Amino acid sequence: MDAQRIAVTVVSGFLGAGKTTLLNRMVRRAQGSRLAVIVNDFGELNIDAAIVSEVTDAVYSLQNGCICCTVQEDLLAQLGSLAQLEPRLERIVIECSGVSDPQRIVQTLAYPQLRSQMQLDMVITVVDATRHLQLEGEYARLARAQVAAADLLLLNKTDLVDEQQLQALREALGQRTRVHESVQSQLPDALWLDTELELEPRTLKPLTRVSDDDHGEMFSSWLWQSDAALDVEGLRGWLQALPSDVFRVKGLVVLAQGNKAHWLQHVGTRSQFLPATDEAQARVTRLVFIARRGFDGWDALGQGLDACKVVRP
Numbered sequence: 001m002d003a004q005r006i007a008v009t010v011v012s013g014f015l016g017a018g019k020t021t022l023l024n025r026m027v028r029r030a031q032g033s034r035l036a037v038i039v040n041d042f043g044e045l046n047i048d049a050a051i052v053s054e055v056t057d058a059v060y061s062l063q064n065g066c067i068c069c070t071v072q073e074d075l076l077a078q079l080g081s082l083a084q085l086e087p088r089l090e091r092i093v094i095e096c097s098g099v100s101d102p103q104r105i106v107q108t109l110a111y112p113q114l115r116s117q118m119q120l121d122m123v124i125t126v127v128d129a130t131r132h133l134q135l136e137g138e139y140a141r142l143a144r145a146q147v148a149a150a151d152l153l154l155l156n157k158t159d160l161v162d163e164q165q166l167q168a169l170r171e172a173l174g175q176r177t178r179v180h181e182s183v184q185s186q187l188p189d190a191l192w193l194d195t196e197l198e199l200e201p202r203t204l205k206p207l208t209r210v211s212d213d214d215h216g217e218m219f220s221s222w223l224w225q226s227d228a229a230l231d232v233e234g235l236r237g238w239l240q241a242l243p244s245d246v247f248r249v250k251g252l253v254v255l256a257q258g259n260k261a262h263w264l265q266h267v268g269t270r271s272q273f274l275p276a277t278d279e280a281q282a283r284v285t286r287l288v289f290i291a292r293r294g295f296d297g298w299d300a301l302g303q304g305l306d307a308c309k310v311v312r313p
């Protein structure tokens with residue numbers, strides 16, 4: 001790595017794979033060094049930026065579009081202004097949204113106005129061990145493009161699969177790229193902070209077309225808001241029965257039990273509720289849903305959520 005230039009790490013991976021979990025670890029690990037993070041959420045709210053800002057102030061948010069398509073210009077402008085910061089940044093970590101192809105970010109970094117100021121260190125793609133082999137059609141192609149662009153694959157959520165599934169994943173991911181297996185996106189420092197690490201020489205591959213549209217159009221997203229508190233058990237049960245066309249749900253939810261806001265993370269059939277910090281406490285529930293293209297079941301989902309509301313006497 002050229003010490004004069006800012007090192008850039010790109011974190012990619014399909015929806016819900018564990019990118020923000022990794023980013024949080026990186027930010028904690030890099031405390032005290034000059035690190036900034038750029039977070040892209042595809043939905044209307046940048047939930048990831050809100051979560052990471054509980055750990056660092058140096059969070060820059062690009063939202064409501066895919067970082068490699070509709071908001072690529074914004075990324076260029078954001079990187080340009082981060083390059084001007086004094087004292088100079090040591091590293092920028094870019095978390096792509098789960099719908100993005102990281103190779104387009106790599107191409108953005110090769111723009112002449114950025115090339116002299118920053119240098120791509122590595123692309124880390126987080127792979128969800130529970131879902132990678134289940135994706136189909138254009139979604140499987142997108143996940144494969146994310147894998148193909150990686151210098152390092154983090155095969156994550158290995159606690160949720162058995163040895164046979166793990167073996168199938170190892171075979172599918174192939175031998176070409178370094179693979180590190182993890183639980184909760186635990187990545188040894190030496191694998192991402194050691195700038196002397198020998199990587200394969202990077203050649204910009206021609207972009208494989210995942211779809212004719214921009215990535216945003218492969219997915220539909222929906223925001224549900226309510227100032228009513230929700231019943232946690234009702235909500236858990238309802239989330240379990242979501243149609244498989246819904247890839248991801250996340251946001252802040254005010255639970256009737258304790259009347260406190262919690263971060264809700266839902267991927268596949270798994271839901272997690274974590275208490276939000278005091279700063280993030282909100283009196284309004286805001287949930288972002290991401291589903292496959294053309295999904296039109298939002299009204300039914302709204303009715304299901306309405307049924308979880310707790311009406312106070």
Ligand SMILES: Nc1nc2c(ncn2[C@@H]2O[C@H](COP(=O)(O)OP(=O)(O)OP(=O)(O)O)[C@@H](O)[C@H]2O)c(=O)[nH]1
Pocket residue numbers: 013014015016017018019020021022048097098156157158159160182183184185248250265266267271272
């Ligand atoms: N059981 C298990 N859960 C995990 C693991 N890694 C992450 N998770 C959970 O998976 C959920 C999604 O993790 P995130 O880090 O938000 O995923 P993401 O890739 O940033 O999601 P998007 O930005 O929406 O694409 C959270 O509830 C995490 O706690 C793991 O190794 N094992």
